[in-house]
Amino acid sequence: MSDKEVILISKEGISHPVKYEVCTISSTIRKILQEKFQEGISFEIELKQFNDEIIKKVIEYMEYKYRGDEEEEEFEVATDMSLELLIAADYLDI
Amino acid sequence: AANLLDRKTFIIPTLQSICISNISENILKLEKKNITENIPTVIGNSTNTDSSYNKDSPDTYSHLRQVFGGISVDNLNNLAKALSKNRALNDTTLQLFLKTNLTALEFHDCSKISYDGYKTLAIFSPYLKSLTLNMCGQLNNEALLFIMEKLPNLESLFLDGPFLINEPTWSKFFEGMKGRLKEFHISNTHRFTDKNLSSLLENCGPELISLGFSRMDSLFNYSLIPQYLTNQEFHTISLQYPYNEDDVNDETVINILSQIGKSLKSLNLNGCTAITDVSIINGFSAFLADNHILEELSIEELDQITDDSMVYLFSTTSFPKLKALSLQKCINLGNASIVELFLSEAKDSILDLNLNSLKQLTQESFTHMFLPELRHLNMSFVRSVNNDVVELIGKQNLNISLLEVFGDNLVTGDALIRDGLTIIGRQSDSI
Incomplete structure (x- = not known):
């Protein structure tokens, strides 16, 4: 499965490709992919409730967590997106 | 846990x-900055005529949300859930919910909100119709009366753990809510007494459409309830874990059902252990026969009810809309009741079934189980369940997605x- 990519689609309809292992950090996405849904076949997940900026940040975090590097600096979140990001993080369980 | 095992x-x-x-850091920073610089933080059309900075100025709160990127009203309840889940709801983060057009608010963990917090909530969220405060240990007399006075539209109140509120305040509250209160659920307090119950029923009884009590240590006179419930639209009653076993007895249950059985959508009598077959036959069967709209039935831990009455109930009464049924720990129920259920009309609508601890069930009863809508089944501590039964249930119930098999x-x-x-609770699945 290592080469597989999953596409996350934002509110604006823009596709964001992410490595399969990276996005399964989110248990919500993992379940969506592993259940018998269309998404598990097409590997495209629509996250239309979140805009581009939020999706990008979410992916950035999942990649940060995937690297799991102890030396790396703390993950920064801009103040003006923290509310929406919190709701996205809650939804995706990350 | 995986990290611990890896010694990480x-x-x-x-x-x-x-x-x-x-978010919390920035709210605190903002508060400090405002106080030291004394700058009014005004965004949008100000209705506040006072130009000097006022900590409680409503505009501060909408400004606060702007700083964090803004949030839609629809999402505020999701935010409340996320904060509660992380145990991060306190007076500071509470400010995110003030000065909104919200009509319903649910806080699942209020343990860190002080009485002052509740007061500001009441002042700055005047449109609230429905308010749920769980674990609201710091809610005091003054704050409850504030809620009564400052929320003119309030009609539904769900409280868990309001143990600081005393007897006279409850009575005052119900007098103040006369004609307004439609739904009232309360749990886990020892200061709510029989006197308060009669005050609630006398003042608000005719309007009530939903009523619930759970683990109320100073409430005994449940028999008072039926005579006051006169609203034709009454739909939810929940009497759980009375302090003395006999407080909720067969007579009370029968009287209640005779009064409101026709319109009920949800009936919960968990832990009312004095209930016997008499209630099932003379109450449930008699008064739910014409119901046809019941969606939830929960009668956990009723150890005195037997197959005789439950077979009679499921064979004589149809529950065409029943979605959730819990028979957890009704330990005298066996195959006969469950098979009768699987053959009744309710089988086509049940989504959620709880058979936890029905230890008399054998493998045979599950061969009759064909529930097309079932999503979630709890059959923990049903010791006869084995691999074959699990396989069979998966095959026969096409929509089931969650199966609990603890023990x-x-x-x-x-x-x-x-x-x-998904199966949860298998010993072999431990980390």
């Missing part, structure tokens, strides 16, 4: 906790589980 101590914080600490030691890692079905 380095844990990356979740994105949720990063966001929450960011069923015959279910092993070898069980054949179909795709889309």
Whole structure:
């Protein structure tokens, strides 16, 4: 499965490709992919409730967590997106 | 847990906790800045004529949300859930919910909100119709009366753990809510007494459409309830875990059902252990026969009810809309009741079935189980359940997605589980 990519689609309809292992950090996405849904076949997940900026940040975090590097600096979140990001993080369980 | 086993101590914080600490820090920073610089923080059309900075100025709160990127009203309840889940709801983060057009608000963990917090909530969220405060240990007399006075539209109140509120305040509250209160649920307090119950019923009884009590240590006179419930639209009653077993007895249950049985959508009598077959036959069967709209039935831990009455109930009364049924720990129920249920009309509508601890059930009863809508089944501690039963249930119930098998030691890692079905509670699955 290592080469597989999953596409996350934002509110604006823009596709964001992410490595399969990276996005399964989110248990919500993992379940969506592993259940018998269309998404598990097409590997495209629509996250239309979140805009581009939020999706990008979410992916950035999942990649940060995937690297799991102890030396790396703390993950920064801009103040003006923290509310929406919190709701996205809650939804995706990350 | 996996990290501990790997002897790793380095844990990356979740994105949720990063966001929450960011939000809390910035609210505090903002408060400090405003106080030291004395700058009014005004955004949009100000209705506040006082130009000097006022900490309680409503505009501060909408400004606060703007700083964090803004949030839609629809999402505020999601935010409340996220904060509660992370145990991060306090007077500081509470400010995010003030000065909104919200009509319903649910806080699942209020343990860190002070009485002052509740007061500001009441002042700055005047449109609230429905308010749910769980674990609201710091809610005091003054704050409850504030809620009564400052929320003119309030009609539904759900409280868990309001143990600081005393007898006279409850009575005052119900007098103040006369003609307004439609739904009232309360649990886990020892200061709510029989006197308060009669005050509630006398003042608000005719309007009530939903009523619930759970683990109320100073409430005994449940028999008072039926005569006051006169609203034709009454739909939810929940009487759980009375302090003395006999407080909720067959007579009370029958009287209540005779009064409101026709319109009920949800009936919950968990832990009312004095209830016997008499209630099932003379109450449930008699008064729910014409109901046809009941959606939820929960009668957990009723150890005196037997197959005789339940078979009679399921064979004589149809529950065409029943979605959730819990018979957890009704330990005298066996195959006959359950098979009768599987053959009744309710089988086509049940989504959620709880058979936890029905230890008399054998494998045979599950061969009759064909529930097309079933999503979630709890059959923990039904010791006869084995791998074959699990496989059979998956095959016969096409929509089931979650199966709980805690304590069923015959279910092993070898069980054949179909795709889309999650099993939890197997010993072999431990980390």
